[in-house]
Amino acid sequence: MIALVWVEHEDGAVKDATLATVTAAAKLGEVHALVAGAGVGSVAEAAAKIAGVTKVHVADDSAYDHALAENVAPLVAGIVSDHCDYFVAPATTTGKNIAPRVAALLDVMQVSDILSVEDADTFTRPIYAGNAIATVKSGDTKKVLTVRTTAFAKADKEGGNGVVEPVSGPGDAGLSSFVGADIAHSERPELTSAKIIVSGGRAFGSSDQFHALLEPLADKLGAAVGASRAAVDAGYAPNDYQVGQTGKIVAPELYVAVGISGAIQHLAGMKDSKTIVAINKDEDAPIFQVADIGLVGDLFKLVPELTEKL
């Protein structure tokens, strides 16, 4: 069995989401990787070094830049139907955009956001915002999976010795073009791979207070900053900070929820964190039902005190 892994990359480097995907793919068989984009030679070399990767298919073409699904999906479907049994992508926005398009081209059902590999065709996945876990068996011969990256350990970046081989696909489908991106730059760790996350909700009351109170605490802890949907909708934080069913799924070692009530949609994104700390003035807030350590009180007093004493 051969599993083809979608390599997610940025600025010439392999992103961490790829490493967790390789771990999931290794449970299925031999791991091949696909690097697509323009000028991706260094990414291909880095992918070949990931422990467990035996072959790297490199599609170096401007048509594959920015991972436009219309151009990339036929390339992937071609490689999978010729050489592989599985296509495995991280359940990032890129993976979620591409994988179902590949699945439909192959006429197979995708299994989304898998939490575990039970055997060659059986997987577990969360449904209903993580309130239930379904064990599903795929009857398709080729299988398309997306992987919940927080559910698998990261494969080692070094130790692999994959063969790099160029591959070509149909190129530009002529359906879409990339116009531009507005990527939020942050000095802090990336939300989905951070060890510690400090997250704020609507209780901050304003964008100024959100930044003035939460950021010093995050910096003290070396943490990434997250937010609830309410805080994002209110404009306190950019939308890529959102943790939850419709935002990012995180599972850090420490998740500090400040002024977040704990709606099921938010819990869906963070309840697999190792230790959850909640600071909220409402002692009946649902967040306290999942928190390991809870502190009831006014965040405007407690957060500065916490920051100072750490």
Added chain:
Amino acid sequence: MKLLVPVKRVLDYNVKPRVKADGTGVDLANVKMSMNPFDEIAVEEAIRLKEKGAATEIVAVSIGPAKAQETLRTALAMGADRAILVQSDDEVEPLAVAKILAKIAEEEQPGMIILGKQAIDDDSNQVGQMLGALLGWGQGTFASKVEVEGDSVSVTREVDGGLETVKLKTPAIVTTDLRLNEPRYATLPNIMKAKSKPLATKSPADYGVDTAPRLTVLKVTEPSKRQAGVKVGSVDELIAKIKETGVIG
């Protein structure tokens, strides 16, 4: 242009799902069902495009049990012009849904199909992308802004690091993210008016689509429960407790 808007009837997002004791699924007997929240955003966006003069007709489609009619009536009350119910009492997987929608699209020839990015019951996030592949159309997934410009559409997408804009040739697929718009409430007069708007009932067989599932659900279980935590009385105690976990020194 004509717009096609697929909508799904799902367990209301405020209801905490209960897993059935026999592990066959989630208990949907006597619980509140509603339109999938992302689909409400899709309907709203279609109506706004019509109000701006960029669209001429809105056709809402649902694939599901007879009761999905209620979901379609909601879409009609919000402002859709007519509806198609493809009735099936069995669960229809995203791939089969996409195949049925592709057939409807061939019949109706819409300029754009606007879908929710995912249904909050199966959390698959697949139908829009699959439909794009089946029709050979461009896809603007996770849209937070949609602008029709002649024979193309510019879609701003919510991606992991921020936002990204793509330009698609129409006809095209758009899937909605939460921040695209705030859906309107249907007013009582519009709910009354919606009752007389046309609603056609079809079956998957009318479109020649085999809805046999490709995936078998072996069991559905509750997620593992977290151990009950402790409440502390002060910041000092909080810091001491966090230090016990060893995450910070």
